[in-house]
Amino acid sequence: MDPWQECMDFGVEVTKEAGKMIREALQKEISVREKSSPVDLVTETDQKVEELIISSIREKFPTHSFIGEESVAAGAPSALTDGPTWIIDPIDGTTNFVHRFPFVSVSIGFTVNRQIEFGIVFSCLEDKMYTARRGRGAFCNGTPITVSGQQDITKSLILTEMGFKKDPEHFRTVMANMESVLSIPVHGIRAPGSAAVNMCLVACGAADAYYHIGIHCWDMAGGAAILTEAGGVVMDITGGPFDLMSRRLIAASSRGIAESIAKKIQPFCCGRDDTEN
Numbered sequence: 001m002d003p004w005q006e007c008m009d010f011g012v013e014v015t016k017e018a019g020k021m022i023r024e025a026l027q028k029e030i031s032v033r034e035k036s037s038p039v040d041l042v043t044e045t046d047q048k049v050e051e052l053i054i055s056s057i058r059e060k061f062p063t064h065s066f067i068g069e070e071s072v073a074a075g076a077p078s079a080l081t082d083g084p085t086w087i088i089d090p091i092d093g094t095t096n097f098v099h100r101f102p103f104v105s106v107s108i109g110f111t112v113n114r115q116i117e118f119g120i121v122f123s124c125l126e127d128k129m130y131t132a133r134r135g136r137g138a139f140c141n142g143t144p145i146t147v148s149g150q151q152d153i154t155k156s157l158i159l160t161e162m163g164f165k166k167d168p169e170h171f172r173t174v175m176a177n178m179e180s181v182l183s184i185p186v187h188g189i190r191a192p193g194s195a196a197v198n199m200c201l202v203a204c205g206a207a208d209a210y211y212h213i214g215i216h217c218w219d220m221a222g223g224a225a226i227l228t229e230a231g232g233v234v235m236d237i238t239g240g241p242f243d244l245m246s247r248r249l250i251a252a253s254s255r256g257i258a259e260s261i262a263k264k265i266q267p268f269c270c271g272r273d274d275t276e277n
């Protein structure tokens with residue numbers, strides 16, 4: 001008997017409800033506020049969707065813990081413990097949501113003993129529900145998915161994101177990293193605007209890798225489960241082991257491609273999710 005399957009099934013149902021709420025909100029006027037910078041946005045819908053997800057799950061599983069993007073923004077702790085923990089991004093791709101750009105997702109990762117047991121990413125405007133249970137494969141709308149398996153970086157399509165910090169040093173490093181990867185050469189770089197969707201795009205073979213410095217555990221947890229179950233790898237940007245709370249990752253279709261990217265990019269300081277930044 002799988003102790004966490006019931007949680008996953010419940011999580012999928014709640015995620016569908018959340019996706020419905022997001023699609024309905026897109027029919028109305030969207031009121032936007034700034035968070036950490038003028039390009040880090042939040043809407044009423046981010047907060048309402050997170051409330052819906054957390055209250056539904058808490059009612060069913062009252063002893064479980066939560067790390068939610070909007071709860072952390074409001075002052076809740078984001079330390080990962082050994083207990084069952086739901087790591088939630090109610091709208092991953094808020095800027096896309098604000099502009100009605102079609103990659104907007106609900107992302108949930110579930111950890112026990114700090115290990116990700118399952119991931120759920122609902123790209124709700126595309127109506128694609130990605131799911132993965134540890135050891136049981138990855139799926140999109142119930143159909144198994146696998147990474148491209150591409151080993152040759154010069155034949156790869158790479159995803160990344162520019163992030164929200166715009167101080168000159170950060171900006172220069174992000175641009176220098178893109179230049180360095182492009183000059184390998186690779187077939188191209190894309191920035192779809194939702195970290196969770198990016199990992200699912202690699203998981204289903206539409207892209208070969210995704211790297212990012214400065215994201216958060218709620219952007220990565222669901223997608224990391226889906227990518228690894230689809231046969232991909234996640235690692236730190238230095239080539240070391242992936243650390244969910246480190247705010248950085250390379251997610252790739254093969255270890256070879258991930259290592260090639262690790263050799264090309266320079267880290268910059270972005271703090272951790274489990275310490276004061």
Ligand code: IPD
Nearest residue numbers: 091092093094161163193194195
């Ligand atoms: C953001 C998206 C975006 C990435 C940011 C994330 P949010 O998530 O994943 O692609 O560039 O770093 O924070 O804020 O829309 O949930």
